[in-house]
Amino acid sequence: MLGLGSKLGQVRVAAARCLFPGLQLHRSVGTSTGPQQKHGTFYEFRTYNIKPGKMADFLNLTEDKIHLRTAKSELVGYWFLEFGNMNEVIHIWKYGSYKERTAVRRSLMQEEDWQQNYISKMLPMLNYQISEVAYLVPWAQMHTSPKPGVYELVSYQMVAGGPAVWGKAFQKALSAHDHVGYCKLIGAFHSEFGQLNRVHALWWHEDCDTRAAGRHRAHEDVRVVAAVRDSVNYLVSQNNKLLVPTPFSPLQ
Numbered sequence: 001m002l003g004l005g006s007k008l009g010q011v012r013v014a015a016a017r018c019l020f021p022g023l024q025l026h027r028s029v030g031t032s033t034g035p036q037q038k039h040g041t042f043y044e045f046r047t048y049n050i051k052p053g054k055m056a057d058f059l060n061l062t063e064d065k066i067h068l069r070t071a072k073s074e075l076v077g078y079w080f081l082e083f084g085n086m087n088e089v090i091h092i093w094k095y096g097s098y099k100e101r102t103a104v105r106r107s108l109m110q111e112e113d114w115q116q117n118y119i120s121k122m123l124p125m126l127n128y129q130i131s132e133v134a135y136l137v138p139w140a141q142m143h144t145s146p147k148p149g150v151y152e153l154v155s156y157q158m159v160a161g162g163p164a165v166w167g168k169a170f171q172k173a174l175s176a177h178d179h180v181g182y183c184k185l186i187g188a189f190h191s192e193f194g195q196l197n198r199v200h201a202l203w204w205h206e207d208c209d210t211r212a213a214g215r216h217r218a219h220e221d222v223r224v225v226a227a228v229r230d231s232v233n234y235l236v237s238q239n240n241k242l243l244v245p246t247p248f249s250p251l252q
Contacts, residue, residue, distance in 0.1 A: 043076065043189060044093045044101070045200065047130040052087055054125040055080065059089075059246060061125075065118040066248050068111060072104045076142070077243075077251035079151060082208075084241030087127075090153065092202075132194030138163055139171050140188040145204045148252040151186070151243040152203040152211065157236040160197050163190060166234035169227075174201055176227035182214035186251065197236075204251075208242065 050058050059080065069075070076092040095101045108114055136142065145151075158166050170188075178185040184204040191198040205211035218224045245252050 040097045042095055042098075042133055042135050042192065043187075044095065045130075045132040045134060045189075045194075046091050046093065047132075048089050048091075049085070049127040049129075050087045050089065051125055051127055055087055055089075058122065058125045061118065061121055063246065063248050065114065068114045068118065069108070072107055073100065075250055077151070077202075078246045078249040079243035080246060082150070082242045082244050084239070088241075089246075090241070090243060130194070132198075133192045134189035134194075134198075134200060135192055137171070137188045137190050137199065138167065140185075142187045143185065145186065145251055146184065147206070148245070149204050149206045150208060150211070151245065151251070152183070152205060152240055153243055154201045154203065154238060154240040156199045156201070156238045157195070158190075158197045158199055159234050159236060162197070166231070169231040169234055170199065173227045173231035176221075176224045177203075177218060182218045182221075182224070183211065211242075 048058075062078075066075070066078075074094040076094050078091040079089065081088045081090070095104075156170075158170070163170075174185055174188055177183055186202040186204050187200075188202075189200045191200075205214070
C-alpha cells in the first residue's frame with residue numbers, strides 16, 4: 001500500500017499533467033516527498049514586518065535577548081532587508097523533527113525572561129508575522145559563506161507537482177549560476193507549509209556591486225542562458241530580496 005506522501009505525490013503530478021499537458025515530468029528527481037523529507041530535517045522561514053521607525057529598536061532588543069532563543073534550537077541566519085519589502089527581517093531556524101519544534105515552542109512559552117523581556121516588548125513593534133516550513137530540495141545541501149557579505153533570497157512560484165515535475169530543470173538553472181562562479185548557493189528549499197509549490201534559493205554575494213557584475217556576466221553566458229530558458233517552462237512567478245546579516249546572524 002502506498003504511503004500518504006506517495007499518494008500526494010501522484011495527485012500533484014496528475015494535477016500538473018491536467019493543467020500543463022505539455023510538461024515532461026522528470027521522475028529521476030524523485031517525488032515531492034524526497035530524501036530530504038525522509039531524514040526529518042526541515043527549516044522554518046520566519047518573516048516579521050516591523051512598524052516604520054521601529055527597526056533599530058527591534059534589532060537592538062533582539063540582539064540583547066537572542067541568546068535565550070538560540071539556546072533552544074539552531075539559528076541558521078538572521079537578516080534585515082535592504083531591497084524588496086521594506087521594514088522586514090527574515091530568520092531561518094533548523095529543526096530535526098516536528099517533535100523538536102513543538103518541544104522548543106513549549107519551552108519558550110515557559111521561559112519567563114523570554115516572554116516578559118522579549119516577546120511582550122517585541123510584539124507591539126510588529127505589523128505581522130509569516131511562518132513557512134521548507135525542506136532542502138533533494139539534491140541540495142546547506143553551505144556556509146566564505147566570508148562576510150550580503151545575501152539574496154530568490155523565491156520562485158513553481159507549477160504544481162514538486163521536484164518530480166520541475167526538479168531537474170530547476171537544478172540545472174541554479175547549478176549553472178553556482179558552478180561558473182557568478183554567485184554562491186547557500187541552500188535551495190521547497191515549501192511544505194505556507195505558500196505551496198514555492199522554492200527559495202539563498203545566495204551569497206561579496207557585496208551588492210559584485211552581485212551586479214556577476215549578474216551582468218551571467219546574462220552573457222550561453223550556459224546560464226540555456227539552463228534558465230529550460231527552467232522558465234515551470235515557473236509561475238518570482239521575486240527577490242537583498243538581505244543584510246545582523247551582527248548576531250550565524251551566516252555573515
